Amino acid sequence: MNLGRRLAAEGIGTAALLAVIVGSGIMAERLAAGNTAIALLANAIATGCALFALIVVLAPFSGAHFNPLVTLNAALTHRLAWREAGAYMLVQVAAAFIGAAVAHLMFELPLFSVSQHARSGFAQFFSEAVATFGLLLIILGAVRHSIPVVAAAVGAYITAAYWFTASTSFANPAVTLARAVTDTFSGIHPPDVLGFILFQVIGASAAVLLMRWLSPADLDA
Numbered sequence: 001m002n003l004g005r006r007l008a009a010e011g012i013g014t015a016a017l018l019a020v021i022v023g024s025g026i027m028a029e030r031l032a033a034g035n036t037a038i039a040l041l042a043n044a045i046a047t048g049c050a051l052f053a054l055i056v057v058l059a060p061f062s063g064a065h066f067n068p069l070v071t072l073n074a075a076l077t078h079r080l081a082w083r084e085a086g087a088y089m090l091v092q093v094a095a096a097f098i099g100a101a102v103a104h105l106m107f108e109l110p111l112f113s114v115s116q117h118a119r120s121g122f123a124q125f126f127s128e129a130v131a132t133f134g135l136l137l138i139i140l141g142a143v144r145h146s147i148p149v150v151a152a153a154v155g156a157y158i159t160a161a162y163w164f165t166a167s168t169s170f171a172n173p174a175v176t177l178a179r180a181v182t183d184t185f186s187g188i189h190p191p192d193v194l195g196f197i198l199f200q201v202i203g204a205s206a207a208v209l210l211m212r213w214l215s216p217a218d219l220d221a
Contacts, residue, residue, distance in 0.1 A: 124192070
């Protein structure tokens with residue numbers, strides 16, 4: 001499939017993912033009547049289910065990365081040309097912002113609004129390293145299986161990671177950037193974005209190194 005169609009699939013998937021993350025967060029907060037646990041549960045389930053569906057449908061076209069760190073690993077392991085990887089990452093970031101705007105439109109909010117939801121401190125940042133480490137480990141370890149199995153593993157992991165990480169598991173630089181422009185349940189205060197992304201890179205790097213040691217054949221598959 002030519003690059004344009006792959007980029008379209010990647011953009012649609014990333015935008016849809018952000019629309020689900022932000023939109024379900026808005027709906028959950030409105031309906032939960034102040035119960036943050038219920039809101040987070042609804043947000044987590046919606047995100048995990050959407051990931052499963054999007055990966056199953058779009059993986060045959062673009063690989064369903066939806067995450068610059070996944071794309072970067074594909075380039076580093078020579079499964080994707082660097083020029084194409086750069087295009088993937090640009091589309092992922094742009095589409096993430098579009099997805100956030102779509103969610104805002106559905107709930108009659110301004111297209112973009114700077115988030116005031118502070119997520120700072122070492123515990124939050126370290127949680128992002130743990131969340132991203134787990135996500136990349138799941139993806140790299142599941143490549144020997146069929147697309148539905150990979151999709152189920154990723155969706156299940158993200159649903160769980162919403163709950164066992166203090167940061168609620170962003171685990172994706174494009175997602176993190178876009179969530180800085182939504183002053184809703186799923187937002188992140190812009191000054192905290194850099195720390196999140198830095199620790200996401202650290203977590204992803206650790207996962208790649210571990211998988212390279214455990215099973216080089218899977219990493220290159």
